[in-house]
Amino acid sequence: MTLLNSLHRVxxxxxNLKLAFFATATIFxxxxxxxxxxxxxxxxxxxxxxxxxxxxxxxxxxxxHSTYQVGNDNFIQVALRSMFxxxxxxxxxxxxxxxxxxYSLKEQPRFTESLGNDLLILxxxxxPLHGNGQILNGRPLNLDxxxxxxxxxxxxxxxxxxxxxxxxxxxxxxxxLKGSYTKVPAMQKLLRDYKFVVFLDGDTLFPYPHIxxxxxxxxxxxxxxxxxxxxEDVNEAWSYDSRGGLILNSGFIxxxxxxxxxxxxxxxxxxxxxxRYNGCAxxxxxxxxxxxxxxxxxxYDFNRSDEVIAxxxxxxxxxxxxxxxxxxxxxxxxxxxxxxxxETSAAVQRSIMQYIIREVHxxxxxxxDKVVVDEVEG
Numbered sequence: 001m002t003l004l005n006s007l008h009r010v011x012x013x014x015x016n017l018k019l020a021f022f023a024t025a026t027i028f029x030x031x032x033x034x035x036x037x038x039x040x041x042x043x044x045x046x047x048x049x050x051x052x053x054x055x056x057x058x059x060x061x062x063x064x065h066s067t068y069q070v071g072n073d074n075f076i077q078v079a080l081r082s083m084f085x086x087x088x089x090x091x092x093x094x095x096x097x098x099x100x101x102x103y104s105l106k107e108q109p110r111f112t113e114s115l116g117n118d119l120l121i122l123x124x125x126x127x128p129l130h131g132n133g134q135i136l137n138g139r140p141l142n143l144d145x146x147x148x149x150x151x152x153x154x155x156x157x158x159x160x161x162x163x164x165x166x167x168x169x170x171x172x173x174x175x176x177l178k179g180s181y182t183k184v185p186a187m188q189k190l191l192r193d194y195k196f197v198v199f200l201d202g203d204t205l206f207p208y209p210h211i212x213x214x215x216x217x218x219x220x221x222x223x224x225x226x227x228x229x230x231x232e233d234v235n236e237a238w239s240y241d242s243r244g245g246l247i248l249n250s251g252f253i254x255x256x257x258x259x260x261x262x263x264x265x266x267x268x269x270x271x272x273x274x275x276r277y278n279g280c281a282x283x284x285x286x287x288x289x290x291x292x293x294x295x296x297x298x299x300y301d302f303n304r305s306d307e308v309i310a311x312x313x314x315x316x317x318x319x320x321x322x323x324x325x326x327x328x329x330x331x332x333x334x335x336x337x338x339x340x341x342x343e344t345s346a347a348v349q350r351s352i353m354q355y356i357i358r359e360v361h362x363x364x365x366x367x368x369d370k371v372v373v374d375e376v377e378g
Contacts (some may be wrong), residue, residue: 061246087163090114090214097208097332098354102218104316110223111214114164118195119213121160123153123169123202124183135169143229148344149202155348159206163213166194179270180250181290187255188265190214194257201251203344206349216333220311222254227261227302229254229309230294231316234324247288247295248308251336252316260302268298319343 094104129136133145160167172182230248272284318329
């Protein structure tokens, strides 16, 4: 009977862990959706404060061999806590990826403290977003219906909230500029209120949400003189400007507050008017629009040392398994699903689950003596 009882407990614990695993993902994504539009802002704000402060959920004692407290009843709070707790230090000398690849700072870090709400994570969209599975639809989100851009924007929102940055989704109006070009005046307007604005396309993700953005800027060598940073595009025939330079991809943009940055953004936004650059009007509506106008004209006007940072393609372009561009751009630190947008949703779920499954594993070992049963002879 002792063996049967033990096996029965193992069965129950396994089911509890499985249910908690999926419940955590669903509840967390729902909290992100509702809190981003104010419906549960107080709830997630209180939850985040408790998680960051390590406030206990029950009266149980703290286990010295674990980073959380005992019991399935507080599993969801514990799993979420790991996402806020395990951030890479801003001044860390290196980051080692799960595959063992090492990314090391080449110089002493310029950024040593969090920028907090002086940094804005920005999404810009001109299309309606209220349909089934879209982010502005207030109904509970079904993961099977969620569009790729809904999942990516929840990823952006989660990242901002994790590190204390501001987040905005701008519903842009197409007046003089259309589609993706509207990101440029949006950045220009919002930069007045921030030290940094970080724009991301709807297929660009943070694969490691625990890495603070200040650490990435340290890695990429952003200085006081930097106006803008963008990743090199993949090495393909269409990825070069008229001077033979590899263009920079506008799916991920970092801009820093300064008078000269505003001059750059103004030159970029007004390029199709041809008051400054001849031939630019063609790309007001034609692909690759703002991406080509920046690389073909604007960057050559703003070419002082460190003004334009070209982020390595291997760091911030492409996605795992991508074969274009010489098979070297796999989105190692920022993932851009340019030609594989259908993989975006699964990638967001993986980025969340990597933290949750770690907590499941730790909880399993905390209950090792209860759930692991040696085979009994006879």
